[in-house]
Amino acid sequence: MAMGRLGGWAVRVGVVAVFLTAQPPNRLTAQDSQFGIRGLGTPGKSESVRARTTGGAFAPFDAFSPLTDAVLADVRRMSASVTSGASWRSVDAGGLQSSLRGTRFPAMVITGPVTRRIVVGGGFTTYLDRSFGVVIQDTIDLRGVQQPITDEITSDGAISDLRIAVAARLHNRLALGLGLHRLTGSTRVVATRSFTDSSYRTTTARDEVAYGGLGGSASLLFDVTSDLRVAGWFRSDSKLRADVGGNTVAENDLPLMYGAGVQWRAGAQASVAGTASWRNWGAVQASVNSHDTFNWSFGAEIGSPGSPFRLGVRGGQLPFGVGKAPTEVGYSAGVGRQFSGGRGRLDIGLERLQRSGLGLTERVWTVLVGLTVRP
Amino acid sequence: MRRLVWLVLLAVAWACTENATSPAVCPNFCPGDSIAIRDTILTSIIDRDSSFRGYVPSYGAEAMTAADVPGVIDSRAFFTTDSVFTRVAPKAGDTTTVPINVDSSRVRFIIGRRPKNTTNLQLRLFRLPVTADSTSDFASLDPDFTATPVASLNVTDLLALPAITDSQTIFRWDSIWGTQSTDSIRVDSAGHVLQMHINPSDTTLAVYFKLDTLQGPFSVADTGRSAWGVRVAADSFASVILGASQLGGSIPLIRWYFHYTIPDTVSATPDSVVMATRVPSLRFHNFVFNPPTAPLDSNLAVGGVPSTRALLRVALPAFLHDSIDVVRATLVLVPVNAVPGAPSDSFQILARAIAADLGAKSPLSQNSALSGTTTVHTGSADTLRIELTTMVRAWSLDTTLVTAFIMGQSPEATSYTEIRFYSSRAPAFRPALHVTYVKRFRFGEL
Numbered sequence: 001m002a003m004g005r006l007g008g009w010a011v012r013v014g015v016v017a018v019f020l021t022a023q024p025p026n027r028l029t030a031q032d033s034q035f036g037i038r039g040l041g042t043p044g045k046s047e048s049v050r051a052r053t054t055g056g057a058f059a060p061f062d063a064f065s066p067l068t069d070a071v072l073a074d075v076r077r078m079s080a081s082v083t084s085g086a087s088w089r090s091v092d093a094g095g096l097q098s099s100l101r102g103t104r105f106p107a108m109v110i111t112g113p114v115t116r117r118i119v120v121g122g123g124f125t126t127y128l129d130r131s132f133g134v135v136i137q138d139t140i141d142l143r144g145v146q147q148p149i150t151d152e153i154t155s156d157g158a159i160s161d162l163r164i165a166v167a168a169r170l171h172n173r174l175a176l177g178l179g180l181h182r183l184t185g186s187t188r189v190v191a192t193r194s195f196t197d198s199s200y201r202t203t204t205a206r207d208e209v210a211y212g213g214l215g216g217s218a219s220l221l222f223d224v225t226s227d228l229r230v231a232g233w234f235r236s237d238s239k240l241r242a243d244v245g246g247n248t249v250a251e252n253d254l255p256l257m258y259g260a261g262v263q264w265r266a267g268a269q270a271s272v273a274g275t276a277s278w279r280n281w282g283a284v285q286a287s288v289n290s291h292d293t294f295n296w297s298f299g300a301e302i303g304s305p306g307s308p309f310r311l312g313v314r315g316g317q318l319p320f321g322v323g324k325a326p327t328e329v330g331y332s333a334g335v336g337r338q339f340s341g342g343r344g345r346l347d348i349g350l351e352r353l354q355r356s357g358l359g360l361t362e363r364v365w366t367v368l369v370g371l372t373v374r375p
Numbered sequence: 376m377r378r379l380v381w382l383v384l385l386a387v388a389w390a391c392t393e394n395a396t397s398p399a400v401c402p403n404f405c406p407g408d409s410i411a412i413r414d415t416i417l418t419s420i421i422d423r424d425s426s427f428r429g430y431v432p433s434y435g436a437e438a439m440t441a442a443d444v445p446g447v448i449d450s451r452a453f454f455t456t457d458s459v460f461t462r463v464a465p466k467a468g469d470t471t472t473v474p475i476n477v478d479s480s481r482v483r484f485i486i487g488r489r490p491k492n493t494t495n496l497q498l499r500l501f502r503l504p505v506t507a508d509s510t511s512d513f514a515s516l517d518p519d520f521t522a523t524p525v526a527s528l529n530v531t532d533l534l535a536l537p538a539i540t541d542s543q544t545i546f547r548w549d550s551i552w553g554t555q556s557t558d559s560i561r562v563d564s565a566g567h568v569l570q571m572h573i574n575p576s577d578t579t580l581a582v583y584f585k586l587d588t589l590q591g592p593f594s595v596a597d598t599g600r601s602a603w604g605v606r607v608a609a610d611s612f613a614s615v616i617l618g619a620s621q622l623g624g625s626i627p628l629i630r631w632y633f634h635y636t637i638p639d640t641v642s643a644t645p646d647s648v649v650m651a652t653r654v655p656s657l658r659f660h661n662f663v664f665n666p667p668t669a670p671l672d673s674n675l676a677v678g679g680v681p682s683t684r685a686l687l688r689v690a691l692p693a694f695l696h697d698s699i700d701v702v703r704a705t706l707v708l709v710p711v712n713a714v715p716g717a718p719s720d721s722f723q724i725l726a727r728a729i730a731a732d733l734g735a736k737s738p739l740s741q742n743s744a745l746s747g748t749t750t751v752h753t754g755s756a757d758t759l760r761i762e763l764t765t766m767v768r769a770w771s772l773d774t775t776l777v778t779a780f781i782m783g784q785s786p787e788a789t790s791y792t793e794i795r796f797y798s799s800r801a802p803a804f805r806p807a808l809h810v811t812y813v814k815r816f817r818f819g820e821l
Contacts, residue, residue, distance in 0.1 A: 032395060034397070034400075034404045035404070037404050037405060037406060038402075038403065038404065038405070038406070038407060091397050093397075093398075093400040093404060094400055096398050096400060098397035098398055099394075100394050100395055100396075100397055101393070101394050102393045102394070102395055103393070131395050132395055132396075133395045133396030133397065134396065134397065134398070134399035134401075134404070134405055134406070135396055135397070135398050135399060136398075136399040136401060136405065136409075137398075140412065142412070142414060142811060143414060143809070143811070151399075151409070151410050152396065153399075153405075153406050153410075153816075154395070154396060155406075156395070189816075189818045189819075191410055191816040191818075193410045193412070193702075193813060195702070199703055199762060199764075200702045200703045200811065201701075201702045201703065201764055201768070202702075203410070203700040203702050203813045204700075205410075205700065205813075205815060205816045205818075207816075207818045207819075209818050209819040242819035242820075243819070244818055244819050249817070249818070249819040249820055250819050250820050322403045358403070359400060359403055359404070360400065360403070360404055
């Protein structure tokens with residue numbers, strides 16, 4: 001009955017969701033953070049709403065989370081999923097507080113089987129978010145006079161990860177996935193200096209920084225028993241190239257990533273999962289304040305497959321920060337609802353993150369909406 | 376569930392209004408690069424600078440200076456009028472004419488600028504020969520200007536009189552004389568009149584000499600043509616600027632008041648008398664002064680009569696074309712000496728870009744934004760600075776523009792005042808360009 005009631009307005013929800021996804025590519029970004037300003041950016045979360053509301057723990061076992069490729073082997077029919085999130089972020093930097101907000105579309109996956117054992121998929125997710133804006137007020141000596149100035153430096157955009165992946169079920173219990181990643185994207189950057197003294201003109205520099213790189217990923221998914229699955233993944237990327245006006249202005253190493261996860265189905269209406277992953281961001285030599293990161297997550301999905309309740313917790317580190325690596329702790333919860341006879345699924349979630357580092361604390365509330373359709 | 380979904384969608388839609396900008400905590404949470412500003416005085420980029428004289432003659436100027444600052448300047452203004460019909464046809468369609476009989480006249484001057492802190496400011500009116508023209512100079516007109524004045528009008532005393540503010544009187548006076556609307560009139564015992572705006576400013580005054588037929592006789596022999604000169608006197612700093620602009624309605628003029636008789640040819644009733652006035656058109660205006668403007672030398676000159684302009688060419692360095700943004704550019708000029716004169720004779724000089732470098736005949740740019748102005752204060756030898764930010768920014772962005780400009784007085788040839796600056800031929804004091812610029816932000820780098 002519930003499915004029947006949902007069927008009427010599900011179409012409208014779908015239309016709204018499609019509208020929300022029809023945004024410029026530079027908004028295909030994840031959650032930005034002030035910690036990413038002095039580094040390459042803020043790493044995105046390659047997770048669907050389902051995975052994210054379990055703290056990310058279900059990501060290696062969710063075909064619509066672009067974290068691993070092997071899990072695509074679970075897909076039995078052509079499917080697509082999109083994730084969007086609206087964030088409210090409060091920043092406390094040494095007593096200086098500000099409130100920020102933004103809407104992001106961090107992931108999309110389209111996948112479908114080619115043969116009974118081979119599934120291909122593709123989509124995008126955010127690799128690094130580069131959206132930020134800072135206002136700096138200062139006084140400088142100009143022509144022997146102290147002149148108050150205001151600098152505003154903004155960057156709007158992200159580095160997206162376009163993925164083509166193939167997953168093959170090598171055995172009833174073993175699936176292998178391989179992915180090819182193209183890192184692409186751009187940021188519109190503006191630096192403005194204005195003077196209180198009108199004798200000085202406001203100066204504005206605008207440019208667009210284009211980013212490019214390649215990467216490859218591999219993953220395995222093994223069903224130990226019918227209720228217990230384990231996953232492992234590995235990813236390596238080339239240098240990230242930054243071009244301005246056709247000239248390469250920077251090339252930065254990108255980290256290796258590897259991780260593992262386990263999922264246990266505790267009966268027909270409950271499952272739990274946990275993951276751990278590592279990235280050697282310390283290899284980014286251009287930034288002296290880059291750090292290797294370890295991230296973990298744990299989450300559960302409870303209830304019927306048609307309308308489950310999810311919750312999760314995550315923790316770990318952010319790659320860029322002064323001194324020690326900043327830490328991140330998050331709590332999330334959400335619900336999902338199938339409609340149209342299981343051809344569609346709407347996921348809604350709420351996430352609370354707290355990031356702490358030397359001199360800065362961020363608290364983020366994120367409302368997540370995900371739509372999955374199986375035509 | 377349905378309510379929850381709509382609530383979430385509304386929240387997402389509301390959050391679409393992006394706000395990613397926050398106060399910065401530098402350097403830990405700021406971009407690696409910062410906006411770098413540089414400030415430099417370019418002392419050798421202005422070269423091939425020259426002055427040229429003869430652009431606007433004093434009789435082509437939109438104002439005239441009358442000044443008497445002993446030891447500095449003695450400047451006298453004058454104007455001549457066209458003819459006036461000495462006979463009129465009393466009846467329409469009648470070929471018979473009758474002579475006019477002039478009863479009195481009024482001579483008007485518009486004072487555009489005057490010293491407000493001086494006392495006993497007077498204008499003295501002289502009758503000049505109608506032959507006065509552009510060939511007349513200070514010496515040739517001196518006998519007429521040193522004769523007994525026809526009338527004298529004390530501006531200071533007039534300003535001290537109670538004002539007539541009756542709106543009908545003021546409106547009638549304004550409409551008769553075609554002046555811009557004023558709000559007060561003052562009349563002295565001799566009938567001289569002063570019109571002015573009390574608010575918002577009393578800068579512009581209209582003064583009217585009242586002349587009887589002895590003071591201002593109507594010359595039939597000259598067909599009504601007349602010439603009038605004015606000198607100024609005061610306890611100190613006697614100097615005024617008199618309007619001479621047709622467009623601005625500030626020209627000097629004379630109004631003749633006359634009557635004529637319509638003879639009665641039908642009955643034995645007395646002849647009727649008609650009162651009328653006539654304002655002859657302005658024929659010529661000018662001012663002469665002593666000592667005359669000094670000849671040009673190796674320095675740069677701006678102002679004087681006929682007007683002198685200075686052409687300065689700028690060899691803009693390559694770095695100002697590339698990768699920088701000029702936020703301020705100031706031309707620095709060192710005067711050779713202070714400009715002598717009354718404080719009220721301070722004047723403006725205007726630097727304007729040129730469209731093509733054709734030397735003295737370089738056409739001025741039509742883009743008025745590419746200009747800079749400053750005020751030259753008499754008696755001050757301070758270094759002069761003219762803001763040329765817009766002009767230099769334009770040069771920086773558009774390499775096809777001519778990197779040169781012309782400086783002139785504004786308005787030109789209205790005063791004896793002229794300033795001289797050291798040119799590029801005086802290495803220690805040559806013109807310089809003080810430029811403040813921002814270097815290109817290094818986007819994309821950590």
